[in-house]
Amino acid sequence: MEDKIRIIFVDDEPNVLGSIRRMLRFKQKEWEFAFAESGAEALALFAERPFDVIVSDIRMPGMDGSELLQRIKQDYHKTIRIALSAQVGLDEVVHSIRSVHQYIAKPCDAKELVSKIDGALKSRDILNDYAMQELVAEIETLPVLPHVFKSVENELNSSEPSIHKIAELISMDVGLVAKIIKLVNSPYFGLPSQVESIFQAITMLGLDTIRALIVGTHLFSMYDATALPDFSLSMLWEHSFRVSNLARSIAEYEGLDRLQIVQARMTGLLHDVGKLVLANSFPKRYRNVLEIVTSENIPVYKGELEVFGTTHAQIGAYLMGLWGMSGDVVYGIGYHHSYDKFDMSVPMLVSVANMIDHQCIIINKEYNRIVVEKNIMHGIGEEKLEEWIAHIAGNWEGIVKFNILDKEMISLLRL
Template sequence: MKKSILFVDDEPNILAGIRRMLHQLRGDYDLRFSENGEQALESMAERPADVIVSDMRMPGMDGAELLATIQQQYPHTIRIMLTGQADDTSILKTVTVVHQLLAKPCEPERLKEVLHRAAALHNQLTDGHLKDLITGISSLPSLPSVYARLQDTLKDPEACLDDVAAIIEQDIAMTAKLLQLVNSSFFGLYQKVESPARAVKLLGLDTIKVLVLGIQIFSELKAPGQKAAFATLWQHSMAVAQCSKRIATEASDNLDLINNSFIAGMLHDIGRLLLMSQLGGDYAAIIETARQEGARIETVETRQLQTTHADIGAYLIGLWGFNGDIMEAIIFHHQIDRLPAKSFSAALAVHLANHYYYLRYPEHVVGQPPPLNTDCLAALNCADEAVAWMSECQALMETDEDN
């Protein structure tokens, strides 16, 4: 069945232009058009769209309000904002309701790539076996409280870095763990950091937010008898986060891509964490089967659960409101060939970093190590660069070992 894409804009000329731009895609997608939010909701009620692309500023219900409603009523719909008036206040309104924010005018090829990627992501998130497993889990964790409070604070245009630090400092255990991390060799700081406020100023808000999120996730999700496995997964997640960011920094000067790579690297195995905590011995048996057979962990997961930790992780962070680039990095990091991307992406950064980690630490491999997709590197003309990126990542991990 064709994927359905709904475009919403109060300017008929804009909709007509999009219709002409995407004319050749009519055979691949069911393209629908609405001129305001109310009309779009009526269309969704008749037949939910798989992807919605909305303008931001519209009379009556604006794009942020529309997509917030879509998020609540149709959580599996991929939400994209297309706007030419993205001031800071508007962007803050969309932080937790859009999977992707695109600027007008958007080049035809760029829009087509985004739609293809959105369709691929939707396919994975709506797989029936994934839904069955998620339904069987007693309770999905909510977005960690400290991180959620940071997000809420940052929606206030009057908020400052000291406000962020004050939220972190209210949690003594969080503060201690955060300072331990930022003073590690991973961050290469040449001065001791003694307060969250100083950490925010030196490393930046985006980095601190991700560290807070990771710390709280690994603190709150528990699995009796698997303390060592949790510790190894935390080390792995931190290393992949740092290496993903390093690779993205070398490959691009796009700050959003770099930040998304760091976040996705930290969260790429959150599905494994959830399965370990929720399925306990059953998931431990899956890991042991992968070891005994020398098989890739996701192969055994698919055989026994009919889905993978990558699918489950992306589903969870989608519920938490993270953007589509992060979701696709998590869901495709083991199968980068299924992501229809024509340019460097956070997904590729995580795919590479994950592979480099297991080259450095083969003792942490469960079953068979994740292979490197050389065809994807060749298609994106970055095979040579990948050799240099591997060397940088190996050096980064060696530095941490030495301290």
């Protein structure tokens, strides 16, 4: 019989733990629970047998939640770390953010609590390699382009900083987008709903808070281009930006609802975030990936499979799942190279958008071009594809310079 998922809840208020125990009684067949009233008690229970998930209050006497979660991070890398807390000050956010994967507002109902925990656990279904799970669980920073980071700082420090300009600058870097979306979805800020766009985040939080998060938390490492000269972070962003807008355009043309359009755009922007993790964490091994891609004429994700036994899609999905990104976005990231259904879902939209960009923009002439599953192409059909391309070209003036209107495009996409 498969072992149950082990989850520990830590709170200095016995009535809170009692409430959680009652709320989650219906999950007893799937999950094994433990409850601790202090950080010291929690660590003692971990020493007996580690847990898959820890959910801890932040404000506790003695060892607070931030210190406890930092200790868990150091000693039990694979444990998913979730903070359960009422709204607190920005200083406490900055203090705790490096040790927390995601946050749950307090009080919360059983549905929300289970959804958050399930979401983080299900991301492990996408990434099955335990060693990689451990690596990704430890990630607290993502590399960013130095000039983008400096531009954001300069705009924030100007006499009249522009929200539109800052949102535009932040959107130019995959690492910045991923980390800030994680931060602003924290219940610490008391926002009424899930935030899935940078402009929305800045508008709701205000520039002072954004300044503190970006400049004050030191959550971003400057990308070292010399470590992997054949890997361009700028080109990765340009590709991600185009895929984001291609997916959005198709979703809008098909009349999908606002949430699907927002999710398609966010998924497109973050679909290659796993490349940041692999290239930044393993520059020498990723150089081997690029060499294999060139010598064997295969797509990058297949080269990653040969070297790492996993792909950037799986790595990125796991990280975004840990950080509390919505399930559709996580799923879209994880399966953007392998989705095989024509259903106008977020994964399908991003798969098609990614394929269109790879077919039409030659990032490296020695790389194999990406195609999508035959079931999707059969479902779309040549006529529908032509409609999408015409709509994209007619509503996105900037894409014309990337030769999206190339006469050979439709023939390139035929399978």
